[in-house]
Amino acid sequence: MTMVVDVRQVTVRYGSTLVLDRIDLQVPEGGAVALVGENGAGKSTLLRCVTGLQEPTAGEISVFAAVPGRGAEFWRQVATTVESPSWYQGLTVREHLDLVRVVNGGDPDDGHIAELCVTLGLAGLSDSLPSTLSSGQRQRFLLAATLVRPSRLLVLDEPEQRLDTRIKGAVAAHLRSYVAAGGTLVMASHDDGFRVGVGAGEVVLIQPEAE
Amino acid sequence: MTPVAAPARPAAPAPINARRWVRRRRIAAEGRVDLGAVYVVTLTVLMALALVGQPVVRVVWPPDPLGAPAVSPFVAAVAVLAAFFVVLRQLGPLSVSRGDATWLLLAPIPRRTLLAPALALTTVAALVVGAAMGIAVTGRVVARPAEPLALWAGATTGAAAAVFVALLAIAGQPRPAAARLADGGGVAVGAGSLVVAAALSATGGYRLPALPIPPVVVLATGVAALVTGVFLVGLTLRTVEGWPAAPIAEASINAGAYADVAYAVEPSYLAEMSARRFWRSRTRVRTTRLLPIRWLSPLIAQDLIILRRKAPRLWWPVGAVAVPVYLAEGPVWLLIGVVLIGALGAAGFTGESTHSDAANPALLRLLGVTGRRVTAARLVVPAAIGGGWLAITLAVLQGLGALTGPWWALGLLAGPAVAAGAYQRAKASAASLGTILIDTPLGAFPAGMLLWLINGVDVLAVLTLPVSVGLVLLPAPEVLGWPWLLAQAASSVLGCALLVRLSARTTGAL
Numbered sequence: 226m227t228m229v230v231d232v233r234q235v236t237v238r239y240g241s242t243l244v245l246d247r248i249d250l251q252v253p254e255g256g257a258v259a260l261v262g263e264n265g266a267g268k269s270t271l272l273r274c275v276t277g278l279q280e281p282t283a284g285e286i287s288v289f290a291a292v293p294g295r296g297a298e299f300w301r302q303v304a305t306t307v308e309s310p311s312w313y314q315g316l317t318v319r320e321h322l323d324l325v326r327v328v329n330g331g332d333p334d335d336g337h338i339a340e341l342c343v344t345l346g347l348a349g350l351s352d353s354l355p356s357t358l359s360s361g362q363r364q365r366f367l368l369a370a371t372l373v374r375p376s377r378l379l380v381l382d383e384p385e386q387r388l389d390t391r392i393k394g395a396v397a398a399h400l401r402s403y404v405a406a407g408g409t410l411v412m413a414s415h416d417d418g419f420r421v422g423v424g425a426g427e428v429v430l431i432q433p434e435a436e
Numbered sequence: 437m438t439p440v441a442a443p444a445r446p447a448a449p450a451p452i453n454a455r456r457w458v459r460r461r462r463i464a465a466e467g468r469v470d471l472g473a474v475y476v477v478t479l480t481v482l483m484a485l486a487l488v489g490q491p492v493v494r495v496v497w498p499p500d501p502l503g504a505p506a507v508s509p510f511v512a513a514v515a516v517l518a519a520f521f522v523v524l525r526q527l528g529p530l531s532v533s534r535g536d537a538t539w540l541l542l543a544p545i546p547r548r549t550l551l552a553p554a555l556a557l558t559t560v561a562a563l564v565v566g567a568a569m570g571i572a573v574t575g576r577v578v579a580r581p582a583e584p585l586a587l588w589a590g591a592t593t594g595a596a597a598a599v600f601v602a603l604l605a606i607a608g609q610p611r612p613a614a615a616r617l618a619d620g621g622g623v624a625v626g627a628g629s630l631v632v633a634a635a636l637s638a639t640g641g642y643r644l645p646a647l648p649i650p651p652v653v654v655l656a657t658g659v660a661a662l663v664t665g666v667f668l669v670g671l672t673l674r675t676v677e678g679w680p681a682a683p684i685a686e687a688s689i690n691a692g693a694y695a696d697v698a699y700a701v702e703p704s705y706l707a708e709m710s711a712r713r714f715w716r717s718r719t720r721v722r723t724t725r726l727l728p729i730r731w732l733s734p735l736i737a738q739d740l741i742i743l744r745r746k747a748p749r750l751w752w753p754v755g756a757v758a759v760p761v762y763l764a765e766g767p768v769w770l771l772i773g774v775v776l777i778g779a780l781g782a783a784g785f786t787g788e789s790t791h792s793d794a795a796n797p798a799l800l801r802l803l804g805v806t807g808r809r810v811t812a813a814r815l816v817v818p819a820a821i822g823g824g825w826l827a828i829t830l831a832v833l834q835g836l837g838a839l840t841g842p843w844w845a846l847g848l849l850a851g852p853a854v855a856a857g858a859y860q861r862a863k864a865s866a867a868s869l870g871t872i873l874i875d876t877p878l879g880a881f882p883a884g885m886l887l888w889l890i891n892g893v894d895v896l897a898v899l900t901l902p903v904s905v906g907l908v909l910l911p912a913p914e915v916l917g918w919p920w921l922l923a924q925a926a927s928s929v930l931g932c933a934l935l936v937r938l939s940a941r942t943t944g945a946l
Contacts (some may be wrong), residue, residue: 294944295942296941296942296943297804297805297806297941297942297943299943300801300804300943300944301804301943304802305801308798308801309798310796310798310799310802311792311795311796311798311799312799313738313742313788313789313792313799314711314712314715314788314792315715315718315741315742315745315746315788315789316738316741316742317721317722317723319723320723320724320727320738320741323727323728323734324727324734324738324803325802325803327727327728327734328734328735328803328804328805329803329804332728333727333728334728351723352721352722352723354715354718354721356712356715356716357716370802371802374802374804
């Protein structure tokens with residue numbers, strides 16, 4: 226089976242603090258994995274390494290059989306919420322979603338955006354400028370922008386954060402159908418019910434012992 | 437259940453003591469005078485005097501009066517007052533320090549004690565600006581040797597006018613809706629008077645008949661108006677008690693950000709802050725359907741949307757078309773500078789997206805596009821705006837008889853070259869350009885700001901050489917020939933092609 230994400234013996238240190246200690250993780254195409262663990266266990270750090278936004282101190286990472294984060298081809302296949310973009314101040318929420326979908330070769334009028342906006346409770350915010358959104362709305366907006374674009378691998382950092390129960394269920398169902406359609410999902414999560422709803426396998430990260 | 441004692445009614449606070457208490461604590465912690473601040477202020481004043489002292493004196497009081505009294509100085513005075521109004525509105529004008537805004541603004545302390553320093557500062561600024569403006573106008577309409585009475589009459593009338601403008605700005609602060617209208621009015625009056633002054637200078641000016649009013653009457657009127665103005669300022673201090681906290685807090689945040697700009701010598705904050713304020717004030721934005729259009733590149737559509745939404749700000753570039761007209765008969769290097777910088781400003785109209793992508797490329801990664809594709813698309817709309825601005829400006833100069841030949845076409849062809857300069861400028865911030873310190877006889881100065889000031893202008897100067905050289909070599913009646921157009925077209929194409937070629941081939945960088 227081809228591995229989409231292949232992490233071998235990855236170690237990350239911030240100064241003298243050991244964050245990840247010789248971690249292995251393999252996710253096949255069409256697989257879904259949730260990293261769980263307490264705060265500081267290194268979930269977000271591992272996700273950043275998988276997207277190539279951070280270099281591990283030691284170890285090997287390959288995504289789609291290549292070094293992650295290099296070149297346009299990688300970012301055409303991978304969509305992530307591990308970093309928060311500064312939105313274009315003069316474009317509305319709907320225009321951002323149109324832009325992301327059109328630039329990635331999708332059709333903005335095929336109903337996908339409208340459906341996602343309803344799922345994420347953004348339907349009434351189409352004409353809003355990003356600076357007027359609350360932090361919870363911004364989280365849903367980032368999730369929508371990540372999900373409207375075509376991708377083969379989703380890397381999501383606690384996608385259930387700040388969502389109410391109804392929306393959480395709808396997002397879980399959306400992610401489950403993404404994986405069922407052949408997409409691969411790696412996420413960090415603190416919510417067991419959400420993880421089960423998505424159908425993601427559990428990978429427990431434990432904070433390494435201080436040396 | 438344990439009874440809970442009702443909170444005691446707080447004793448009426450001793451208002452002035454709170455500020456005094458904070459000040460005493462600060463002095464205890466940091467000493468009475470911050471020597472660093474004294475040094476910075478002295479250095480700034482000395483540098484300013486050395487650099488601009490002499491020219492400023494000449495502007496305010498030219499050695500020779502310019503012939504018979506004309507209308508133009510009065511129109512220029514209106515433009516100065518409009519600009520003063522806009523600056524005051526940007527700063528508040530009544531604001532407090534960020535610390536005071538956090539701790540004292542929401543405390544039960546009378547607003548009067550909090551805002552009195554800001555009000556005094558605003559009034560003094562109005563008096564200084566107004567008096568200088570009044571003297572400058574007098575210096576242009578009064579024959580030499582001027583009698584001191586005329587000078588005093590000009591100074592007091594100018595100061596009174598500026599104090600009333602300051603009062604208007606203060607009155608707008610707690611009324612955001614009315615103030616937004618007044619802001620638009622201020623910008624329109626400023627740009628309008630620039631256009632009127634240009635038209636006057638182009639048509640030879642409108643001469644005033646011999647001054648019909650004796651200076652004593654002007655002085656008496658000026659003094660009466662000034663006394664009324666200062667009295668009204670005093671009355672304003674009473675009304676601030678009823679102001680809501682929001683406009684003061686917002687002004688304090690803005691003033692704090694301006695202080696950051698000055699302190700960190702990072703002028704690109706200004707553009708970011710002004711953009712944030714502008715977009716926050718847009719309340720009736722509706723989603724357009726430009727992005728899904730198949731034949732239009734989405735990144736170009738994005739610039740078109742921004743252009744459409746920023747239309748209320750088009751006043752400045754439109755008014756700026758008038759500036760080169762003043763200089764048509766002045767030194768040619770100044771004309772070239774103003775023409776090119778004006779074009780660069782107009783082409784930078786949609787530069788926010790590029791600036792934001794350069795600062796945080798996360799959205800570019802989400803879009804999955806290469807830096808080259810972004811660069812190529814982001815040059816199109818600025819090229820059209822910059823080219824259009826240059827074409828109109830050069831055509832106006834041609835209309836005045838300063839130039840002959842197809843100059844408007846040269847302007848259009850220089851559009852892409854201007855866009856390349858504007859793109860280069862939008863990408864950088866002063867901080868990103870480095871923090872090398874330049875040693876001056878008066879102390880070290882961070883190079884970031886100097887580099888930021890010329891950033892983009894260097895690219896522009898090289899790529900628009902045919903325009904600049906043409907302005908030097910071909911004043912009317914020399915006719916601009918077609919080879920000049922070819923040279924500019926080649927330079928524009930080469931500049932844009934190089935810029936695109938040098939952009940990142942990867943995603944997440946420009």
